[in-house]
Amino acid sequence: MWRGLWTLTARATHGLRRPCWRQASGTLGPGTGVTIFALSSGQGRCGVAVIRASGPASGPALRSLTAARDLPPARSARLRLLRDPCSGEPLDRALVLWFPGPQSFTGEDCAEFHVHGGPAVVSGVLQALSGVPGLRPAEAGEFTRRAFAHGKLSLTEVEGLADLIHAETEAQRRQALRQLDGELGRLCQDWAETLTRALAHVEAYIDFGEDDNLEEDVLERADIAVRGLEAALAAHLRDARRGQRLRSGAHVVVAGPPNAGKSSLVNLLSRKPVSIVSPEPGTTRDVLETPVDLAGFPALLSDTAGLREGVGPVEQEGVRRAWARWAGPDHGQAQTMGRARPWAGPALSPTFSFCWVYFPFFLNEKLPSFRWEFWGDLGTLSYASAWARPSFSCLATRALQGVDPGVFSCFLRLEQADLVLAVLDASDLGSPSSRNFLDTVVTPMGAQSPAGSGQRLLLVLNKLDLLPRQGLAPYPDLPPHLLLSCLSRQGLDGLLEALRQELAAVCGDPSAGPPLLTRARHRHHLQGCLEALGHYKEASDLALAAEALRVARGHLAHLTGGGGTEEVLNIIFRDFCVGK
Numbered sequence: 001m002w003r004g005l006w007t008l009t010a011r012a013t014h015g016l017r018r019p020c021w022r023q024a025s026g027t028l029g030p031g032t033g034v035t036i037f038a039l040s041s042g043q044g045r046c047g048v049a050v051i052r053a054s055g056p057a058s059g060p061a062l063r064s065l066t067a068a069r070d071l072p073p074a075r076s077a078r079l080r081l082l083r084d085p086c087s088g089e090p091l092d093r094a095l096v097l098w099f100p101g102p103q104s105f106t107g108e109d110c111a112e113f114h115v116h117g118g119p120a121v122v123s124g125v126l127q128a129l130s131g132v133p134g135l136r137p138a139e140a141g142e143f144t145r146r147a148f149a150h151g152k153l154s155l156t157e158v159e160g161l162a163d164l165i166h167a168e169t170e171a172q173r174r175q176a177l178r179q180l181d182g183e184l185g186r187l188c189q190d191w192a193e194t195l196t197r198a199l200a201h202v203e204a205y206i207d208f209g210e211d212d213n214l215e216e217d218v219l220e221r222a223d224i225a226v227r228g229l230e231a232a233l234a235a236h237l238r239d240a241r242r243g244q245r246l247r248s249g250a251h252v253v254v255a256g257p258p259n260a261g262k263s264s265l266v267n268l269l270s271r272k273p274v275s276i277v278s279p280e281p282g283t284t285r286d287v288l289e290t291p292v293d294l295a296g297f298p299a300l301l302s303d304t305a306g307l308r309e310g311v312g313p314v315e316q317e318g319v320r321r322a323w324a325r326w327a328g329p330d331h332g333q334a335q336t337m338g339r340a341r342p343w344a345g346p347a348l349s350p351t352f353s354f355c356w357v358y359f360p361f362f363l364n365e366k367l368p369s370f371r372w373e374f375w376g377d378l379g380t381l382s383y384a385s386a387w388a389r390p391s392f393s394c395l396a397t398r399a400l401q402g403v404d405p406g407v408f409s410c411f412l413r414l415e416q417a418d419l420v421l422a423v424l425d426a427s428d429l430g431s432p433s434s435r436n437f438l439d440t441v442v443t444p445m446g447a448q449s450p451a452g453s454g455q456r457l458l459l460v461l462n463k464l465d466l467l468p469r470q471g472l473a474p475y476p477d478l479p480p481h482l483l484l485s486c487l488s489r490q491g492l493d494g495l496l497e498a499l500r501q502e503l504a505a506v507c508g509d510p511s512a513g514p515p516l517l518t519r520a521r522h523r524h525h526l527q528g529c530l531e532a533l534g535h536y537k538e539a540s541d542l543a544l545a546a547e548a549l550r551v552a553r554g555h556l557a558h559l560t561g562g563g564g565t566e567e568v569l570n571i572i573f574r575d576f577c578v579g580k
């Protein structure tokens, strides 16, 4: 066995351990000795409220408020009378808990006061705590930040915790809990260890290549490890952004000709009157969006303007010309207008690192449209689209003069949709507007392989109640569809089940399979790692190869928070509330 391998492994491992407090960051190190406190349960009147303190003065604060010399036994609830230490005024009979560090949520000494939830009790206890020397109110996310600083949570676990607090649907909760459980972090840790071993082998060869005792195949072993890792990373990146979609909600767009019942369907699915329902065709002039829980999956439901018959050659030509003026034949104009900023290397700006990429293309031969994306804000806006940027949307709309903004927005939404709910009036399939919609949207989309664009389509024939007894008249080339009546709710269960299946395909099953990437930040670092592995393979000498492996490992370390910059942390912790 080659004698230097262990030393080198140790050298290569340096910096990979779980993060314990990084002195360089400076602001929140345990060394500062400040003790924080906050109400950790929600604001407002409630049965029981939990007030937490973390830091070296937690013990003295607990003693002071319970007027006791001794602390309660560790991690065991005790009923105590709380008094204001200054005035001696009784405040509450409360349960108190003592968590001596490092065995606590933050890793520091922690105290908890489980008090009656009346506002006067809560404010009395908070007031009393603020009078204890060494204590100050906590900032948003500061408890979690301290847990991270003490290595209790990795960055991906912190993100999981943030997502858990914000989870609104069952599927989101499952995904967040898995991430909080550390699955993604552990996977990255395994990958980082593989890289460390490969690096150790390459470094061994650099240092002792001539040494007879060095095993011959060290470089080959490094190559095999890198190839395996490449395959694993590529497989994770090929997730069709399912984890990100589940976190932020799938885009479900309801589209169809005027008066088909789109607004009625949106109201039915969102169980609230979001859209105006009216017998007048063309009521919905722009896009209305509402977040909904569709069969346990989060979705952003958009009601779009009806695609009128008028979206014929004239309007299409208007869109085509405007687009040509705006983007230029080679899209160069848009670039110089500063709207397209190609990805500029790995440096992430603290507030907004994004790129807009847009590709003018045609939904089919007739309907112009374009797509853009930005990956931003280190994952907090993981995959946002144009309509999150009103100024841009507005610019684009204005640039496309002569085009009905409602129709334009509808095209945009169709392009952005993960799932299109195409609605037609079952009793009016022969009308020109129905026919036009079938020809321009449904048929081209239905013809795409589901794997092709990633977009899915459900065709809903509404107003089932208006059909004659014998049902739908035979209709040429009608794609697979569901029958529904928004009025009588007949067919609603079938539609919900179909939606559940479609959304499960779009978002994936959060309980099964490997942990999904839930933020653009994860994707960015995995892509960076993969790129560095490519450089390893192309490296002209061993020193460059070793450097590429170090860069690759750096990306994985960043993913779990090792070597994270203060800006990254600020953005992630911004999602937390005070007391968490």
Ligand SMILES: Nc1nc2c(c(=O)[nH]1)N(C=O)[C@@H](CNc1ccc(C(=O)N[C@@H](CCC(=O)O)C(=O)O)cc1)CN2
Pocket: 050, 099, 102, 103, 104, 105, 112, 152
């Ligand atoms: N009352 C209360 N409820 C709460 C919390 C809390 O801080 N207080 N939590 C706050 O988010 C969550 C639970 N999370 C926690 C995570 C770790 C530890 C803790 O004491 N960890 C120690 C010991 C672990 C063990 O006993 O196995 C450690 O990690 O060393 C406590 C709570 C939700 N419910």
Ligand SMILES: Nc1nc2c(ncn2[C@@H]2O[C@H](COP(=O)(O)OP(=O)(O)OP(=O)(O)O)[C@@H](O)[C@H]2O)c(=O)[nH]1
Pocket: 256, 257, 258, 259, 260, 261, 262, 263, 264, 265, 276, 277, 278, 279, 280, 281, 282, 283, 284, 285, 304, 305, 306, 462, 463, 464, 465, 466, 484, 485, 486, 487, 488
């Ligand atoms: N009989 C019957 N009428 C329906 C049904 N669903 C919707 N309607 C009626 O159809 C009309 C149009 O409904 P909307 O939901 O406003 O249709 P829309 O597609 O959003 O219309 P625009 O906004 O104009 O594009 C209204 O009078 C609804 O009450 C249904 O299942 N059966």
